[in-house]
Amino acid sequence: MEEESMEEEGGGGGEPMMDDxxxxxxxxxxxxxxxxxxxxxxxxxxxxxxxxxxxxxxxxxxxxxxxxxxxxxxxxxxxxxxxxxxxxxxxxxxxxxxxxxNVITIEDYKSTYWPKLDSAIDQLLTQSPGDYIPISYEQIYSCVYKCVCQQHSEQMYSDLIKKITNHLERVSKELQASPPDLYIERFNVALGQYMGALQSIVPLFIYMNKFYIETKLNRDLKDDLIKLFTEHVAEKHIYNLMPLLLEAQSTPFQITPSTMANIVKGLYTLRPEWVQMAPALFSKFIPNILPPAVESELQEYAAQDQKLQRELMQNGFTRGDQSRKRAGEELTYNGSSTCASSRGYR
Known part of the structure; x- marks a missing residue:
């Protein structure tokens, strides 16, 4: 295994490495x-x-x-x-x-240190938003730090990737078994849960990222873990998911706007080129997807806005106090200006 250089950044006499x-x-x-x-x-x-x-x-x-x-x-x-x-x-x-x-042998790592990390990762990957996780972040951070100092980074990185890959493969199988009416919602939960877990996992492995992944592999841990979700979940489901999203888009309130926004933005983060599969859908949540609006199409944009407002009213949404507005003012003036601005019209 290659030795890992963790020299102080900057000139000599820099601050000592963090400890706890x-x-x-x-x-x-x-x-x-x-x-x-x-x-x-x-x-x-x-x-x-x-x-x-x-x-x-x-x-x-x-x-x-x-x-x-x-x-x-x-x-x-x-x-x-x-x-x-x-x-x-x-x-x-x-x-x-x-x-x-204090020397940590490979046997010590496998029997004592990695089991602690394995258990913590399990809890972080399966927690629901707002759940309390009974783990000591300080202890896990310290555990990673010691293993990096003892030159176990390569083994630890390999174990982490294998652990998360196995988890994502299970998530993918569960999604495949989901009925169509629950598919979008469950994909949204899986995506949100995983991205939330990364917010804790990546900082815990900051020393391994800095002194092994960035230095030896010329990569970044967060990018590697996002790529795992793309390969083992999103790529396997994108062709089933996209038609359902387009159908939901054509039927207002079939799924909540927040769910639609989370999924579309998440897919764009995972792989921006997926925009080409449904530019109109992505343009509703990602700016500058479509080309700028042109003046000759303003009437069409206004008509689209009027249709959307009618659908909102049919589903119980009101336009608020209209006593100070002339009849049709909001549909014609605000409608066209809103649509034009959303397409980058100047």
């Missing part, structure tokens, strides 16, 4: 930074014992600085050659022991 109370006092001298160099590749005791068995080159000895054993110039008390290396490895002091105790 759940990091268990990771040791003096900046534990996270020590793990990021080659010294973090294997437990120090084992490494030095292997070097001792192979014979340490003459003129080298082992010393300790800030709790990490490292090479230095001759003249110390640790001795030279293989014997000195063995002595240094055996006589690890208390601070180095504490360093070794």
């Amino acid at each position: 109370q759940n990091h268990n006092n990771w040791g003096a001298g900046g534990y996270g930074r020590h793990l990021l160099g080659p010294a973090a590749a294997a437990p120090l005791g084992d490494r030095f014992l292997r070097e001792a068995a192979a014979g340490t080159p003459a003129g080298t000895e082992l010393s300790e600085a800030n709790g990490v054993l490292q090479g230095c110039e001759p003249g110390g008390a640790a001795g030279k050659g293989g014997a000195g290396a063995i002595a240094a490895a055996i006589n690890i002091n208390a601070s180095t022991s504490k360093f070794l105790m």
Whole structure:
């Protein structure tokens, strides 16, 4: 696995990396930074014992600085050659022991750290709007931070993608089983629930995003997770969903305006080129979809506005207090101006 560089941004002497109370006092001298160099590749005791068995080159000895054993110039008390290396490895002091105790092996990650993340992601993906989620965001954030420092980012990213992909495949199957009269509403719920979950999931994995996804993969976590929904849900349902949306558009109040707006805006976010499937529908919720209005079509726009107002009145909506307006004024004047402005007429 590639080592992950988490160097401070800016010049030397920048602020230390953020920490919190759940990091268990990771040791003096900046534990996270020590793990990021080659010294973090294997437990120090084992490494030095292997070097001792192979014979340490003459003129080298082992010393300790800030709790990490490292090479230095001759003249110390640790001795030279293989014997000195063995002595240094055996006589690890208390601070180095504490360093070794904080090493997270891949087994630790799989048995302790990822299960905590897995459970939290489950709750976030399945919560309903306004639900209280009984998880410690600080603990999960700290868990991600430690795993990144210990070079488990690649495994954690792979586990996260697999976890969310499995969830979305289940969502897609549930939508496929939905009857037509519930299809639009259920798609809206699935889309809103997932986008809401991303607002929590992406910040929790901010360290993995910054020091692995952006640095090593040249991508962004939020973009990757939105792409997952596009591939595993939206693409599989767009050709069933769009005819239902067009039918609902032609029948006022078949679905609520807010539901229609949420879905259309969501589809545009997922894949803007889907506008070409129904430009008139998308233009009602996304600005500048259609070309600018022209003066010769103003009468047609006014007629469309009048038709919409009649349909609103037939469904119980009133035009308010008309006592101060001349008859037909709203239908002719406001109707044409509203339509023209909605199409970008100047």
